[in-house]
Amino acid sequence: MSQTITKRTDAPKPGVGPLHFANRLGSLKSLIPLLPFFAFIAYFLVFPLTFIFRDAFLSNDGKFTFENFAQCFQGVYGHSFYVSIRLSIISAAIGAVAGALIASAIVKTGTRSRRAVAATASVLANTGGVPLAFMFLAGFGTEGLVTKALKALGWNIYGGSFTLFSASGIILVYSFFQIPLMVLIYSPALENVKPEWREASDSLGGNRLTYFLRITVPLLFPAFLSTALLLFANSFSAYATARAMTSGTLPLMPLLIGNLVDGNVIANQEHLGHAMAVCMVGVSIIVMSIYLLVLKFSKVKR
Amino acid sequence: MSKKLKVVSAAAGIVLATTALAVLPATAAVNASTASSAASFGGLDNLIKAAKKEGALNLIATPRDWANYGDAMDIMTKAFGIKINSDNPDGSSAQEIAAIRTTKNMDKMPDVVDIGLSHVAEGAGLFANYRVQTWNSIPKAWKSPVGNWYGGYTGSIALCYDSSVTPAPTSIAGLDNPAYKGMFAIQGDPTAAQQALISVFAVAVAKGGSVKNIQPGIDFFHKLKASGIFVPVTANATAFASGSFKIDLTWDYNVTGFIAQAKTIGKTVKCTYPKDALVAGTPYVLAINKTAPHPAAARLWEELMFSMKNGKLAADLTAADLALPGSQLFSLVMGGQNVYISGGASPITVASMTDKVSPPTALIVPTGLPQSVLPSLAQQTVATNILKTAWPKI
Amino acid sequence: MKQKLNISNYIVLLAATAFFVFPLIAAFEFSLRSNQGKSHDWSNYQWILHEPGFRTNLGVSMRLALLTAVAVLVLMVPTIVYLHLGGARWKRLVEFVCLVPLVVPVISFALGVGTAFPTFLQSTVYELSFLYVIISLPYTYRALDVGLSSIPLLTLVEASRASGATMRQTLVFVVIPTIRSAVNGAVFLAVALSLGEFTLAVLLHWDTFPTWIANVSQGHILNAIALSVLSLVGAWVVVMIFALAPKSLRSSKSQEATS
Numbered sequence: 001m002s003q004t005i006t007k008r009t010d011a012p013k014p015g016v017g018p019l020h021f022a023n024r025l026g027s028l029k030s031l032i033p034l035l036p037f038f039a040f041i042a043y044f045l046v047f048p049l050t051f052i053f054r055d056a057f058l059s060n061d062g063k064f065t066f067e068n069f070a071q072c073f074q075g076v077y078g079h080s081f082y083v084s085i086r087l088s089i090i091s092a093a094i095g096a097v098a099g100a101l102i103a104s105a106i107v108k109t110g111t112r113s114r115r116a117v118a119a120t121a122s123v124l125a126n127t128g129g130v131p132l133a134f135m136f137l138a139g140f141g142t143e144g145l146v147t148k149a150l151k152a153l154g155w156n157i158y159g160g161s162f163t164l165f166s167a168s169g170i171i172l173v174y175s176f177f178q179i180p181l182m183v184l185i186y187s188p189a190l191e192n193v194k195p196e197w198r199e200a201s202d203s204l205g206g207n208r209l210t211y212f213l214r215i216t217v218p219l220l221f222p223a224f225l226s227t228a229l230l231l232f233a234n235s236f237s238a239y240a241t242a243r244a245m246t247s248g249t250l251p252l253m254p255l256l257i258g259n260l261v262d263g264n265v266i267a268n269q270e271h272l273g274h275a276m277a278v279c280m281v282g283v284s285i286i287v288m289s290i291y292l293l294v295l296k297f298s299k300v301k302r
Numbered sequence: 303m304s305k306k307l308k309v310v311s312a313a314a315g316i317v318l319a320t321t322a323l324a325v326l327p328a329t330a331a332v333n334a335s336t337a338s339s340a341a342s343f344g345g346l347d348n349l350i351k352a353a354k355k356e357g358a359l360n361l362i363a364t365p366r367d368w369a370n371y372g373d374a375m376d377i378m379t380k381a382f383g384i385k386i387n388s389d390n391p392d393g394s395s396a397q398e399i400a401a402i403r404t405t406k407n408m409d410k411m412p413d414v415v416d417i418g419l420s421h422v423a424e425g426a427g428l429f430a431n432y433r434v435q436t437w438n439s440i441p442k443a444w445k446s447p448v449g450n451w452y453g454g455y456t457g458s459i460a461l462c463y464d465s466s467v468t469p470a471p472t473s474i475a476g477l478d479n480p481a482y483k484g485m486f487a488i489q490g491d492p493t494a495a496q497q498a499l500i501s502v503f504a505v506a507v508a509k510g511g512s513v514k515n516i517q518p519g520i521d522f523f524h525k526l527k528a529s530g531i532f533v534p535v536t537a538n539a540t541a542f543a544s545g546s547f548k549i550d551l552t553w554d555y556n557v558t559g560f561i562a563q564a565k566t567i568g569k570t571v572k573c574t575y576p577k578d579a580l581v582a583g584t585p586y587v588l589a590i591n592k593t594a595p596h597p598a599a600a601r602l603w604e605e606l607m608f609s610m611k612n613g614k615l616a617a618d619l620t621a622a623d624l625a626l627p628g629s630q631l632f633s634l635v636m637g638g639q640n641v642y643i644s645g646g647a648s649p650i651t652v653a654s655m656t657d658k659v660s661p662p663t664a665l666i667v668p669t670g671l672p673q674s675v676l677p678s679l680a681q682q683t684v685a686t687n688i689l690k691t692a693w694p695k696i
Numbered sequence: 697m698k699q700k701l702n703i704s705n706y707i708v709l710l711a712a713t714a715f716f717v718f719p720l721i722a723a724f725e726f727s728l729r730s731n732q733g734k735s736h737d738w739s740n741y742q743w744i745l746h747e748p749g750f751r752t753n754l755g756v757s758m759r760l761a762l763l764t765a766v767a768v769l770v771l772m773v774p775t776i777v778y779l780h781l782g783g784a785r786w787k788r789l790v791e792f793v794c795l796v797p798l799v800v801p802v803i804s805f806a807l808g809v810g811t812a813f814p815t816f817l818q819s820t821v822y823e824l825s826f827l828y829v830i831i832s833l834p835y836t837y838r839a840l841d842v843g844l845s846s847i848p849l850l851t852l853v854e855a856s857r858a859s860g861a862t863m864r865q866t867l868v869f870v871v872i873p874t875i876r877s878a879v880n881g882a883v884f885l886a887v888a889l890s891l892g893e894f895t896l897a898v899l900l901h902w903d904t905f906p907t908w909i910a911n912v913s914q915g916h917i918l919n920a921i922a923l924s925v926l927s928l929v930g931a932w933v934v935v936m937i938f939a940l941a942p943k944s945l946r947s948s949k950s951q952e953a954t955s
Contacts (some may be wrong), residue, residue: 568733
């Protein structure tokens with residue numbers, strides 16, 4: 001998709017509207033069309049978050065302190081960074097790959113079925129919490145429908161040490177909403193991979209592998225990676241399902257924050273909870289920066 | 303003026319003044335928000351009148367089948383015409399306090415709260431001073447000296463199991479049995495759920511520890527998890543329905559509700575006190591929001607919850623009963639302290655109660671129960687700090 | 697364009713269907729149980745329909761979903777089109793901003809909202825719609841971004857304007873129809889999210905369909921399960937109606953870029 005922007009040498013037609021190409025305007029002027037968006041964000045997102053951000057730096061008596069952040073990196077709180085990030089990366093990887101496979105199959109079907117799949121995927125992508133835990137346990141739990149059916153066929157999936165109430169189990173359950181999310185968002189990118197390109201590649205002597213490596217991958221990599229990033233963030237912040245299914249034996253960041261600001265046992269430690277929330281945003285900044293670097297690097301490679 | 307006239311007019315003045323003073327309390331507007339006892343209203347009748355006028359009560363994090371709050375809510379509605387707005391029944395103590403802080407000046411502000419003892423210090427500035435009529439029967443240890451919070455009820459940890467489980471578990475130590483693989487769970491994360499925390503204490507006591515030493519409990523959980531007996535699922539009704547656990551530790555006052563729920567899906571649940579540990583939790587605390595939108599109804603609710611009377615439930619009230627004046631009707635209904643007993647909880651005034659209802663029969667009480675122990679708030683805090691690091695490692 | 701699926705496609709689709717459908721079937725079977733598990737019938741669903749508050753709360757959630765969907769379209773489509781046309785230098789900032797709602801824990805966000813917003817805003821249930829727009833941003837942004845990245849936007853716009861169309865005409869008759877599937881995805885996500893969102897509604901003390909479900913099914917486990925199945929299926933029906941609506945009900949100039 002290497003289109004060059006031809007610089008217009010004539011004056012813009014009257015009545016063309018405010019969407020000029022930015023390379024003709026000063027950088028601040030190019031911000032103007034985005035003002036409604038930023039105003040909305042400023043009030044409904046940033047404004048509430050300033051209170052969280054401010055409270056993260058306060059002690060219980062209202063004095064400014066870094067102590068909350070110091071505590072974030074110690075003990076179980078520090079460990080939770082590793083647990084959460086690791087789980088999210090694996091969940092994102094599985095969701096991205098499985099989702100891409102399914103999407104590439106769906107994309108070959110007709111328009112109506114693609115829309116139906118998109119609708120279904122959007123609903124599945126929003127499942128979570130106790131209903132999801134129940135559905136999964138009712139299906140794949142120790143007394144689940146599928147488990148019993150498989151047992152009848154001779155395969156006891158719980159014969160070994162596998163359990164749904166562990167990090168691996170959680171990753172499996174998360175896939176229930178991660179994969180549909182991937183399918184939903186990644187499909188439009190796939191839809192624009194034209195089959196004619198495949199014919200062109202074949203006629204030039206390429207086989208399936210070269211087609212895949214030389215054409216599909218570079219084309220779709222940015223979309224694939226950006227959706228995987230979304231999956232990472234999705235898993236990183238997921239709360240209710242893990243809470244119902246691990247009873248605190250898996251120290252994930254959102255769960256620890258919940259214990260601090262939303263529990264029945266720990267009191268007077270909300271500031272630490274807010275500091276952890278700020279840390280979560282910090283992690284996402286770092287992950288996003290890595291993602292942007294990878295994108296940049298992949299473009300240079302081409 | 304002549305001396306005689308002076309005396310007569312002075313006397314008339316005094317008579318008028320005293321009459322006016324006698325009439326004044328009944329007609330002057332009582333600020334319900336600052337009323338510190340029923341006497342401030344001029345008696346229970348006036349409190350009930352004021353509450354009826356408000357007509358509604360905002361509760362939060364109060365499930366119907368928790369210590370049988372449902373019956374108390376029904377009495378409030380049927381006898382005194384007060385509509386119950388129950389917000390977020392599964393909420394936590396932290397959410398209750400946050401609700402008071404974030405819903406200032408709004409109609410949906412909670413009127414009363416029922417929170418864990420650990421959260422009282424955090425919310426103390428938000429509560430109103432109000433002494434219920436049975437104030438003196440509340441043990442000193444569980445009430446604030448100025449009256450802005452008071453413990454309502456407490457409970458002990460019980461062991462529940464699906465009746466299809468064999469052998470039927472009778473003790474905590476006995477859970478270490480391969481027959482129980484994949485069956486045992488507790489009510490969530492001990493650093494987040496009070497029930498789970500006290501369950502850990504119960505396990506510690508059963509395995510030779512104490513309220514001061516929970517390490518044996520942690521070690522036992524580690525053993526049970528390694529052998530697959532302990533399942534880290536939150537032991538709620540949904541998890542039970544999916545078969546994720548068959549044995550759990552829970553408050554004795556939640557037993558009736560659990561057994562009833564299990565029945566609806568065709569399962570029979572039996573509950574008993576474990577033979578090797580009888581651990582009670584610190585009382586849950588009731589308090590009134592200083593800026594409650596329905597201050598009189600809030601105070602009536604507290605009076606009801608701390609009433610020790612044995613009386614009628616909502617369903618048994620006749621039309622004649624409802625026609626009675628406020629305080630007479632109040633004496634006729636079952637007081638909250640007895641409602642708690644019927645739910646399986648131990649009311650705070652139990653030592654002073656003379657007319658108690660029978661506790662629910664569903665809970666099996668084995669002979670030879672050990673001494674009841676109660677971890678103090680300080681001991682709970684110590685345990686929580688240990689569990690923060692130790693629990694994810696079990 | 698309809699293509700032929702090969703054998704690996706079929707295997708993948710089969711596995712996917714099994715993975716997603718079995719839990720739903722299991723939950724559905726559960727919700728049909730009645731009479732203490734001895735028989736199966738629709739009684740758990742019938743109970744729901746007769747519960748007072750069903751229509752009111754469902755109505756609230758549907759209005760919230762509608763408002764959220766409209767707000768998402770109005771706010772996001774022009775923004776992202778602009779970002780792809782000329783505002784590219786701001787793309788990274790917007791991308792990051794749109795990811796923040798996902799990584800901030802909902803509990804913390806709700807606490808911030810409760811502290812920050814003035815009383816008049818917190819007194820209307822429609823505050824939730826604006827907040828739903830915010831928390832759907834990560835998904836709606838990504839859906840629209842991927843969609844717009846995969847079309848030759850610049851070429852289309854140049855061609856359209858060179859043919860004499862105004863920018864507005866270009867947007868409405870050329871750009872939007874081309875990114876139809878991405879716009880659909882974004883709207884479906886926003887609607888599904890609004891219909892099922894629970895935590896924020898609870899923490900801000902509102903009665904929506906999901907919170908009403910949780911309240912009313914306290915102590916009735918079968919009804920609770922039936923209700924969660926119902927709300928899932930209900931949300932699915934709503935988005936499916938939109939997805940499968942005949943073309944005449946949608947834009948008459950709608951063109952599929954790849955068909």
